[in-house]
Amino acid sequence: MKFPTRHPNLNSLWSALLLEELWRLGVEHICIAPGSRSAPLTLAAAVHPSLRQHVHFDERGLAFYALGLAKSSGKPVAVITTSGTAVPNLYPAIVEARQSGVPLVIITADRPPELIDCGANQAIEQQDIFSGYPGATIRLPTPSLDIPANWLLTSIDQAYARSCRQGLPLHINCMFREPLYPGKKDEDYSLYLAETTRWIESGSPHTEYELHGDGSLNASPVSWAEFMSGKGLVVIGRLRTSDDINAVLVLAQQLGWPVLADIQSQLHGHPGVIQHSDLLLASRSGRALMCQADRVFQVGGHLISKRLDHFLGSHRWQHYYMLGREVRRMDTGHCQTYRMVGNIGRICHQLAQLHVGSEEPLQPEWLDAFQAQGQRIASVVRLGQSESLSERWVAASLSTLLPEEASLFIGNSLPIRLMDMFSAHRSYGVYTNRGASGIDGLMATAAGCSVATQKPLVLLLGDISFLHDLNSLQLVRNLNSPMLIILLNNDGGGIFNLLPLAKGDSAIRHRAMDYFTTPHGLDGSHAAALFGIEYECPESIAAFRQVVERSLLRSGCTLLEVKTEPGEAARDISQTIAQVEEL
Template sequence: MSISSFNRRWAAVILETLTRHGVRHICIAPGSRSTPLTLAAAENRAFIAHTHFDERGLGHLALGLAKGSGEPVAVIVTSGTAVANLYPAIIEAGLTGEKLIMLTADRPPELIDCGANQAIRQQDIFASHPGVSVALPRPTADIPARWLVSTLDEAMSGVKAGAVHINCPFAEPLYGELDDSGLAWQQALGEWWQSDQPWLRVSEGQACLKQRDWFFWRQKRGVVIAGRLSASEGELVAAWAKTLGWPLIGDVLSQTGQPLPCADLWLSNRRATELLSQAQLVIQFGASLTGKRLLQWQAACTPDEYWLVDSLPGRLDPAHHRGRRLTANISDWLELHAAQKRAPWAMALKAIAQEASQSVEQATHAFGEAQLAHRITELLPQAGQLFVGNSLVVRLVDAFAQLPAGYPVFSNRGASGIDGLISTAAGVQRATARPTLAILGDLSALYDLNSLALLREASAPVVLIVVNNNGGQIFSLLPTPAAEREKYYCMPQNVTFGHAAAMFGLNYARPESWQALCDAVEAGWRTPGATIVELVVSPTEGAQTLQRLVAQVSQA
């Protein structure tokens, strides 16, 4: 029997099994040990294949594809440290709920721990971060194909969100013409090959349960917090809260339209927090809150009960409130818990929020990152989407902007790292084929610089705004030691990105006024492919504007 041919047959069963669980996109890095998986994926017409030479960027590309499509996405990498580079994306997916299937090629057992090249201990390499880890044996006809397919079906059904790690050892030879070796083994699955259903269907569904006392609670004074939601969920939550007459505090990722804008400013105001303290029930939809003042208020509030509704499992409440953790699809939950029309009970919050918004308008006349954050909606493409980076930029947008209801907003706010932001944005764009505005800081861009290669294949215009404030200025907001701040925290790199754009063949602009920025972004929407727009700004202007406005609004 030809080992290379049987490896291919074994891999073909693995890849075909994934198609039965909704996998359409597959991300592939180059490598020799992964050849059986790569060739099987290339031969399977159900897949849309994506490639990248950097496994860390590849993992985040898959993450973005999963965010944009709402579907599971598979990744193929070779053995060794290539596998370890998937760790950040696996961690993020576990926290934000995207489903990734990591197919990691491996050396067979006899080549582990004996000095063989590119051989490391890969089983359970990701510890507890994947929802399920499967260590497959070396391909052999002694194991029936029905074991392989049902094992994978069980693994795929056992994880609704997060990562599935499937470690796949292959013995050499890895190359050679495909012959009949293993054909009978493969054909033992019979008509399964012509169907579109899993071999083994595992039902572990959890019904969305109605809270029997909802009719009682909906007559109380309530507050709604909206965290990370989809565009459709955001609109539904906003309408639901408005009907109840409950104030809605919307995060930058809530897509609710933030009816009380600039919450991260006005939550520092005593009048606002005293009014909110009258709430008898707080309901939070979606996790991953961004704003510091919102997190502080959320931790300190003491309603009679605190409910948290999210499709992800786990507590998701670092403040450990007394109340209910409701694991459910948010749209389904809202349908079961109808809102009763009531007059608003906290009308004064609207005026407080308007005062905060006016303060932002007055404080952001000068060209810089604070103005960009406040006026970001003027740059959004029609029928497009927004990807927001981490660190300072997401906090400024959260505090200063009012994003339109139902407009898609994406970010990596699970572990909130700066690794893989360009590649994640590229994945979101590929999955949706929408024009995409992405905004991130200079260190974030440097961290994932080689993923600019992924933007060369954008299917719709992409504008990547790099806010170059020369370092990690988020640390300017923290009580870092002044003497060590620049060298050990902010770490200014004194670089610009024009040469990076040229290296990857991308369009580039460096505007120095708001009108020039608008013109550059508008040109980007009219130009195929990707455009890098670099804003070289004062290092501390954005952070200092946020600090001043928090102080000002808190005293209003």
């Protein structure tokens, strides 16, 4: 279908050109918040035959929802909002998108220049409002026949190449004069579009950008054979695609080094991975083993374990190689010696080819020592497991209850630390918001992931995160695929019970409760009733198992609330670390 030449007005035409070019560049989903100034964009999106539209009243939740769609689909997602305070409501999700390397296209409607900074209604300064978080920003002029359509198209293509093609957000600010709505008759813009004939007939973007970025060993300080010859560690951070995961696993097995896999790696709990790698550094023998390593090969960033991240940043490495898809720095200790940027799966495959001919570990005793220590720690963790329903039990057992096709979205703060520390079973399809690691927008992001995958999804989050994102229950209430929200309610910010404040005298502990843990005395039952969502509050492990199994077989969302005593998880963590430390 060719791009039409008849449109209600020039605002409508520019909006249609913009959205058509974004679709040709790869955008398939567009998320829309209601607003008048954005009417030309919204109406153009509504009639586009190939875009899938999503509408939500809360711009903040809408942006996180788009983030989830982009995470799980692997493609950029567009967001449309009106002018005024609707725009800064998108900021938290844009920050997370930037930090996580997720491409979003933010399209904000704006007042024309003559209505800025003069007291006009719903007019704020929107240019550069998101600071440096977008990879590129376009401030489009008010639509004019004096500006060629080709300029608009090439501006979009160039900004898209600098942002979304690099895994970064793009901000397009559209300044519209009235009329914002269609008139009675469409106008013919054939003459104005005459120079875009090739674009109209091609169905492809106006300008294609070929970006190179597949790393190699050409600049490596040493040969790959020499790099492999020492005592090394393989550290796996966040991975996304199955091709990356499989290629990394093959390479790690060829290296024969201990593999420490983050919960976001999709390999946490794999038989070839050292068990409970976070607790490995809490044990004396584990630390002694780790300190023998003189080189590390890391794939992906955003590590959950503070102990591991601190060790990597403070240890003196002879060689520290890092492989990732993004150019941005992922080196909190500033000690990496070689950085490879490009397609992870392809580069790992190339490196594996350099080791063809020997499938035996280069230093089997090195790997054996780690595996033995991991098994000893696993025994301690199993012996300390509670027989009653608790946060620790949920974190340790949840992955064992999920079918392989189900995805798992893990909320920030305490839940993800519990999962990374106690879970020993492999979790497939793990999603997180670990760019800025905020607790906002978690339900909205998970809802977007669910819509894109169309498979069962489980969201594990804490009570403060749940309360922070209540509006997003509107996004999950009509889902077609199963979604289970597991709400860990410990009456406040349970993570703060791990702070030194919580271990002081009674006056200090009281202050920590008032200003950090902030107990609220609320539960999720009334919120579920308000949004028409199924609600369960099991009191036993058997009942919990039944709810999980039942909810993943039915369409729509179920809220499963686990009520626990404040500080219980913090005590479990402290007790486990004390037991492991002596190993």
